[in-house]
Amino acid sequence: WHACAGGMVQMPPARSRVYYFPQGHAEHANGGGGSAAAELAAAVGPRPLPALVLCCVAGVRFLADPETDEVFAKIRLVPVGPGEAGFREPEGLGGDPAEARDKLASFAKTLTQSDANNGGGFSVPRYCAETIFPKLDYRADPPVQTVLAKDVHGEVWKFRHIYRGTPRRHLLTTGWSTFVNQKKLVAGDSIVFLRTEHGELCVGIRRAKRVTCGGMERTRRTR
């Protein structure tokens, strides 16, 4: 899902030509998780570095880690000889994904302490509630509904969406803390809600870059 990966990530379409940069791949694979091929292969265009290999994108598979929900892509590359015909720039790179993207409405929010602390609730920004979520019946008092959202694995999460308080605001209550615990979200992580063209509601997460500092305290609301 593009919404989870972030707006900076652009994937080359199939059958386009890219340069494979072996040294970067090796360094990346050393340092972190196994999802090395993805961003590197996306570094389209020639660079002033040795050992560039012109390749043809044979296939792209969008995947997600079943445990951490980390999204990555597997890109099959087939080397192309310099003399071979049919050199084609990945021309659609600027237009295609952007065009596809505004067919679906999406909204991202970075979790606050209050969202992540086990107080149990999530403050829904008005824009998100009004454009992404199903319409609320504002005649009810208070207006409440159950919201269902699918994650990257197709698993459905159930949230109680209520519009209450003075002044009025949108909140997710029941179901939210379960989601936070299962996904192991902390303040600083981001959550993405999006509605597909079929009107289906989806939810994704993007984790903050973890500060690998020792004395990091897991803030739990003190009473």
Add this chain to the structure above:
Amino acid sequence: WHACAGGMVQMPPARSRVYYFPQGHAEHANGGGGSAAAELAAAVGPRPLPALVLCCVAGVRFLADPETDEVFAKIRLVPVGPGEAGFREPEGLGGDPAEARDKLASFAKTLTQSDANNGGGFSVPRYCAETIFPKLDYRADPPVQTVLAKDVHGEVWKFRHIYRGTPRRHLLTTGWSTFVNQKKLVAGDSIVFLRTEHGELCVGIRRAKRVTCGGMERTRRTR
């Protein structure tokens, strides 16, 4: 630890001669976890099967899976040519381990529903409480103490041991449910308490053979 593996398991001492049975090793490794070498190499003595390899036990290491606490052993085997001298039967097999075993007192109990259900407590059989656990001060009312026990990894678990109720019985209360949850114990699994010759208290677990049936319900005390 022998107490966890059960009384049926006997390990060959170092430098003894055993027969390695390659086919069984291969079948076992296919079916289950990685702890293949252990029991197979323990099948001491010639069998009416082809492809037996006479080996010398070069070393035995007693290990435990850090996640499941499953105990197993790694046995280094060195093949011995049929003509080589010094053929020595593992003569000490009957006497040695048995003798070593009654130096330390141990007690095993299969967990009942009440022990495993999150009611929070564990019924300690009188024999276990009186011979394995530290002595209680029966003058107190009720007699209580804190019991510390090490598991196979050296991790220390803390239990509240109390002698109460009418009629009186020994119970583990505080600390027990944490232990059950962390070790993922269910009714039917067994727990082993033992006291080493240094008076140190240890705790081990032996899981029941899981029935891989679909509709197995996780019984939780209904209210």
Add this chain to the structure above:
DNA sequence: TTGTCGGCCGATCGCCGACAA
């Protein structure tokens, strides 16, 4: 002797409006 149950008390969870940034 010890397995299971109902009772019950206290801790925690999580929903709420009141503020204020």
Add this chain to the structure above:
DNA sequence: TTGTCGGCGATCGGCCGACAA
């Protein structure tokens, strides 16, 4: 508009003796 807090009600964990097997 929305982040954080104190309050407080409902739920649940877990300790207890009463039985009975």
